[in-house]
Amino acid sequence: MKKKAIMIVLLAAAALLLAGQALVVQVLRSNLMAKPDFLSSSLATLQKGARLELVKAEGGWYLVRNSAGVKGYVHQSAVTESKVTLGSIAPGPKGASEDELALAAKGFDETNEKKLRSGKGYNFADLGWVMEQEAAVAAVAQFIRDGRLK
Amino acid sequence: MKRLLPIVLLSALLLSGNPINLGKLAKVKKGAKLVAGAAHKINEEEEYYIGRAVAANILGQYPLLRDAGLTRYLNLVGRTLTLRSGRPELYGGYHFAVLDTPEVNAFSAPGGIVLLTRGIVAMAADEDELAAVMAHEIQHVVAKDPLKAIRSQRMKALGTFTAGEAVGSSGGALGILQDSVMDISGTLLQKGYSRSQEKDADLGALKLLAASGYDPKALLDMLKKVQAAEGKKKLKAFSAHPSAARRIDYVGESVAPADPANRLARDARFEKNAASR
Numbered sequence: 164m165k166k167k168a169i170m171i172v173l174l175a176a177a178a179l180l181l182a183g184q185a186l187v188v189q190v191l192r193s194n195l196m197a198k199p200d201f202l203s204s205s206l207a208t209l210q211k212g213a214r215l216e217l218v219k220a221e222g223g224w225y226l227v228r229n230s231a232g233v234k235g236y237v238h239q240s241a242v243t244e245s246k247v248t249l250g251s252i253a254p255g256p257k258g259a260s261e262d263e264l265a266l267a268a269k270g271f272d273e274t275n276e277k278k279l280r281s282g283k284g285y286n287f288a289d290l291g292w293v294m295e296q297e298a299a300v301a302a303v304a305q306f307i308r309d310g311r312l313k
Numbered sequence: 314m315k316r317l318l319p320i321v322l323l324s325a326l327l328l329s330g331n332p333i334n335l336g337k338l339a340k341v342k343k344g345a346k347l348v349a350g351a352a353h354k355i356n357e358e359e360e361y362y363i364g365r366a367v368a369a370n371i372l373g374q375y376p377l378l379r380d381a382g383l384t385r386y387l388n389l390v391g392r393t394l395t396l397r398s399g400r401p402e403l404y405g406g407y408h409f410a411v412l413d414t415p416e417v418n419a420f421s422a423p424g425g426i427v428l429l430t431r432g433i434v435a436m437a438a439d440e441d442e443l444a445a446v447m448a449h450e451i452q453h454v455v456a457k458d459p460l461k462a463i464r465s466q467r468m469k470a471l472g473t474f475t476a477g478e479a480v481g482s483s484g485g486a487l488g489i490l491q492d493s494v495m496d497i498s499g500t501l502l503q504k505g506y507s508r509s510q511e512k513d514a515d516l517g518a519l520k521l522l523a524a525s526g527y528d529p530k531a532l533l534d535m536l537k538k539v540q541a542a543e544g545k546k547k548l549k550a551f552s553a554h555p556s557a558a559r560r561i562d563y564v565g566e567s568v569a570p571a572d573p574a575n576r577l578a579r580d581a582r583f584e585k586n587a588a589s590r
Contacts, residue, residue, distance in 0.1 A: 201396045241402040271359035286372035293410040298388040306389040310579045312526035
């Protein structure tokens with residue numbers, strides 16, 4: 164009986180911890196989508212470090228609310244669990260600093276890449292051109308429709 | 314998850330039927346922390362920067378084909394595939410480009426930079442065959458296979474740094490980054506992945522092709538061409554991959570039939586963007 168009571172208390176505590184969970188965007192850029200589908204319309208762009216309020220999980224997607232109050236879907240691979248509480252979701256002195264939200268790298272980062280640039284055997288000039296080449300979601304959606312793809 | 318660790322541990326002890334021993338619980342928790350701190354775990358941002366360095370290293374060895382039309386087309390095919398993959402969103406997004414060499418090969422750097430040679434693009438007869446090669450490389454990114462090429466000792470060494478030291482003037486972390494890049498480049502260009510990693514990438518590619526609407530049989534078609542090219546030394550066809558014959562066996566057993574009419578629907582744009590290059 165005592166064990167059962169402890170278990171109930173523990174489960175309730177776990178539910179409280181998960182409720183009102185905040186998420187933070189862990190990729191450089193993403194989109195808040197109207198539906199849990201990359202080919203649906205984008206409601207807003209999301210930048211790295213943006214904080215989102217989790218409403219519910221749906222398949223591989225999260226239904227979230229951004230700081231402007233817009234509700235939409237973000238893919239789970241674009242976000243990570245935030246260490247900040249919902250109380251600090253609005254920007255302000257009590258919220259986590261940008262540094263805290265930066266998901267800072269420890270060794271493999273821009274600083275060390277700059278040092279590599281001066282070394283032999285690396286072609287960062289051509290890499291820059293490669294990184295500029297990417298397909299916008301709207302163009303991909305058209306490409307999929309035209310090619311009878313899914 | 315970390316926040317739930319004490320609850321999970323406590324629940325496990327309760328469910329085990331043993332009386333709660335707080336001393337034991339503290340030891341278990343401490344042990345879990347020590348294991349977690351033993352080696353550095355690479356996050357999404359670090360994967361991105363390692364990938365950039367690996368790609369820059371490959372681009373230091375092969376010339377880039379600066380063909381904006383072909384590269385845009387590859388990025389459309391690639392993004393179509395990645396949207397249905399296990400990792401649709403990466404830190405810096407997926408990027409696809411062509412290396413200006415007749416060699417028949419393809420490489421995927423960590424973080425989603427996929428490089429195909431002009432030789433492999435020319436070998437593809439249609440968009441589905443091109444997509445088959447790209448799906449295989451995307452599956453390596455999804456499985457984080459390039460990162461697994463880094464020797465574990467590097468991550469253990471990096472785990473001993475504090476954040477300040479690692480980006481500071483010691484240069485230790487930079488050395489580890491360079492060594493890690495060499496581990497990955499060596500695997501991509503010479504050593505190759507394990508047979509099981511290659512098999513998983515092939516079988517995952519079949520599923521990815523089907524999920525995207527491409528014909529999975531295109532992978533089999535492409536492997537047969539690679540097999541024919543393996544005899545030609547100049548082409549260095551997938552020199553760091555297992556033999557095509559072995560791959561044809563298990564891909565042939567797993568491939569599901571698709572409507573060939575759909576494949577024809579993509580011929581015109583393939584001709585315009587890739588076949589004519």
